[in-house]
Amino acid sequence: MNQIKSLRGMVDLLPEQTQRWQEVELIAREQFKRAGFKEIRTPLLEVTELFSRGIGEATDVVGKEMYTFSDRGNRSCTLRPEGTASVVRAALEHGLLNQGPQRLWYGGPMFRYERPQAGRQRQFHQIGVECFGINSTRADAEVIAIAWDLLKQLGLNGLVLELNSLGSLEDRRRYRNDLVVWLLDRFEQLDTDSQQRVQSNPLRILDSKNPQTQSILMEAPTLNNYLSEESLERFEVLQQSLETLEIPFKLNSRLVRGLDYYCHTAFEIKSEYLGAQSTVCGGGRYDGLVEQLGGPNTSGIGWAIGMERLIMLLGDVFSGSTTPDVYLVNQGKLAEIQALVVARKLRALGLIVELDSSGSSFGKQFKRANRCGAFWAIVIGDDEAKGEVLTLKKLHSNEDSTTSNELKVSASDLDGLFALLVS
RNA sequence: GCGGGCGUCGCCAAGUGGUUAAGGCAGCGGCUUGUGGCGCCGCUAUUCGGGGGUUCGAAUCCCCUCGCUCGCCCCA
Structure with a gap:
């Protein structure tokens, strides 16, 4: 008679921990409310195409990490690996995007079929915000500020905000072409992972952790030099805004977020106290996504925070208790x-x-x-x-x-x- | 998918080939059936993740397998 145990990478939260989760959720909810964000809840299960089209076929998430299966009607279904695509789908389906700018937040479990390690599970939880229909850089600054303030309010230290601009989709396309040419010239010197990525997802090579590849990349063309006047201007304004808001940041020209849909602003908030998986919050602008999912040309920006990672960082900050009176x-x-x-x-x-x-x-x-x-x-x-x-x-x-x-x-x-x- | 580490009671563990598998914590019962915190006493693993093998004899050695964990890739 063998004990039934939870599936690999699926984690139980015991009473000792749920209390802390509730505290964090409460504080986050308060923050969102004050910032005028409204909650949206979408199904955990979606048609597979939503993600393959929204996130991008070439990404690791879609290529090898999705929980996909056929239901009894033979439809290909996928447990959501992230929140943004579902939120866009729901917003489109219910006409929210025809009603002016939308500020939405969501939370809940996400699923990615990966090998578990510290700070990574197959079912994990995110809270996130999405902001639609506001093209101005102020939205970028505001959204980043909300994330930063939330983490600060929770009492976290040792956080670093890393920032980059990916330029417009146009800029990116030009850069990508030149980069591929440049990489092909040095193909032999690249590590095997990077070689495979030259065609499928060349920008990701910039982020390679292989030291030899990194040293070669020192000479590579940089995305920054491909940014149009307008893109550069945007980036400038954003940096100034953050300075005004007294939110410290570090420019990281190699920060290329994994999902296809990002443009212009890309950022991550990392902690020195986490292990190899040090990103607590990641996000950026995704002006092309709504259109790619069949909607009107709508700008969007958002981020997601990994709850497990966040809670790992919290340590014993909270002392709230449920001991009986x-x-x-x-x-x-x-x-x-x-x-x-x-x-x-x-x-x-x-x-x-x-x-x-x-x-x-x-x-x-x-x-x-x-x-x-x-x-x-x-x-x-x-x-x-x-x-x-x-x-x-x-x-x-x-x-x-x-x-x-x-x-x-x-x-x-x-x-x-x-x-x-x-x- | 690929590497490294690990798997003995609910938890922390000792044990590294020889009769009944230490100990601590927690739990339960008692000393004390209307009064707790301290103390003392007792109980709690036919079995060492699972399967096979070597041996007179295995938790201890070998093989396979499963699981956990950390890292790579990638991401929250």
Whole structure:
């Protein structure tokens, strides 16, 4: 009889961790709300073509990382590997893009069939924002600021914002052609991975971690030199905006985001405290995507934050807890029912109440009360039940286990009791 | 898909060929059936991820397999 375990790369979040997740989600939600972003929820499962068309056939995500299968109607379905394509699809499908600029946020699980390692799972979670119909660079600055502020507000340090401009789609095409020619001249000197990429995705070679390839690339044409007047201007304005907002950044001309749809602004926020997978947040502008998915020419910009990576960075920053305020010790037929009633009422007043339903001895119940960290114990036994009272006892009081920290309270005056408990 | 490390109770582990597989934490029960935190006592792995082999004898050696983990590729 072998134990059934979770699928590789699929991770359970236990109570100890879900609390922190909730805290982060709450703070993020607040931020989005204040920034005027509205939540959108899309299905986890989409038609495969959405991603192959939206993300790009040549990308690794589409080429080898998708969870794709046929459903019973023989349609090719894929568990979403990222959020943007789905959001665009939904926005188009429901005509959101005909209603002026849209500021949207989303969150939830994404799926990528990769070998798990630190900071990488097959099911992982992202929160992200997408901003449609605002072509101005101010949107870029605003969106980056939201990400930066969120991470800062969560108390993270050691973050670096890396920034690059990929230019317009035009600029990129020109650069790409020249780069391929240049690379082909030095084909023999490239590592095998890069050789394969010359045709399929040459820009990614710039990001190669192979040291020899990197040294060759020192001489390569740089994208920056191919940027049009207008693109350069955009990039300038963005940098100035960030300076004004006092958001530090580092230019990284080799930052080429993996997905096809990016243009102009590309950025990543990395942390020195993560392992090999150091990017917490990645995003950029994607003015061509909506059109590529059959919609009107619409500009877009957004980012996604990896929740797991974010939470790894949080360490013990949070101390919020769900330790009970009150532990309800009870025994006896009448008392047990009363305990249930009292628990319900105190909960309605906003207290965290743990009710002991074990029926075991008072000694045992107190032991548990103490261990769960509750501040108060309320005791209901036969005596209390008959006398319509509750015995109140402060736990974790030092040494003295006499009755000095015990107190009788009327069972009918719960408001009075509540006032006492929170004081 | 390719490399490295690892797999003994819920958790942390000792054990590296020889009778019944240490110990700690947690859990449960008792000392104490209306009063906890401390203490003491007891219980909790026919079995060492799984399968095969070597051997009189294996958790310990060999082979295969599965899983975890870190890294490569790539990304959040």
